[in-house]
Amino acid sequence: MQTVGIVRQRGQLTIPDSVRKAVKWIAPPSAVSISVVKPDEIIIRPQSSVKEEVDWDQLLKDIKKLQAYPVKGTMSEFIVWDREYGHND
Amino acid sequence: MATTTKKKIIIDSSVIVKWLLSHNEQNLKQAHSLLTHIKKGQVECFTPELAKYEIGNAILNKKISNDIAELAFSTFYRLPIRFISETNKAATYAYQLAEDHRITYYDAAFMALAKEQDAPLVTDNVKHQAKSKEVKVVALKDYK
Secondary structure: OOOOOOEOHHHOEOOOHHHHHHOOOOOOOOOEEEEEEEOOEEEEEEHHHHHHOOOHHHHHHHHHHHHHOOOOOOHHHHHHHHHHHHHHO | OOOOOOEEEEEOHHHHHHHOOOOOOOOHHHHHHHHHHHHOOOEEEEEEOHHHHHHHHHHHHOOOOHHHHHHHHHHHHHOOEEEEOOOHHHHHHHHHHHHHHOOOHHHHHHHHHHHHHOOOEEEOOHHHHOOOOOOOEEEHHHOO
């Protein structure tokens, strides 16, 4: 879905009816997260989903498991080498 | 509407890998500190889409079992990092940086995003990426 809105005085932007009907969380008094990701792109997301989307306990457990896995050399050194020489191999 | 302002940081692939297959890696304490700041909502991390391919290639290079590779990708894609597509303006700037400082376009792409987002670049590759005074670069070892 794509629609057009007009930014008014003091940056006020009304979310069009068609969007509000399609996306239930855009209703008062919901808190939203606003992120400027590019000069021409803003992402609006429900604040609750931003907080809940990462299962930190599981993520940290998996990071710990990966950290213990032995690998030859290091990933960061490979990244640096790959940028410089990888494509010439 | 509630408004929260997080500190915006651009992270290099050389930092992201500290949260993946980081056996033998240095500066893990600082990487953990950064992750804690993200968890607490104090910091928001951005990186170019390029990081996905660099890290994919680094995982491939380590010749690990499929199970561990799957876990590494799954962990990577669950990290709360925003991947940003390169804009025409950032590409032009990255090209200039690469030319002026004799670094690779890959190194410069992260620096250009930092410039575009007006945010510091945190990297474990300062040798190549700390060459421009126009981009604020923080070495991971100095991250607090």
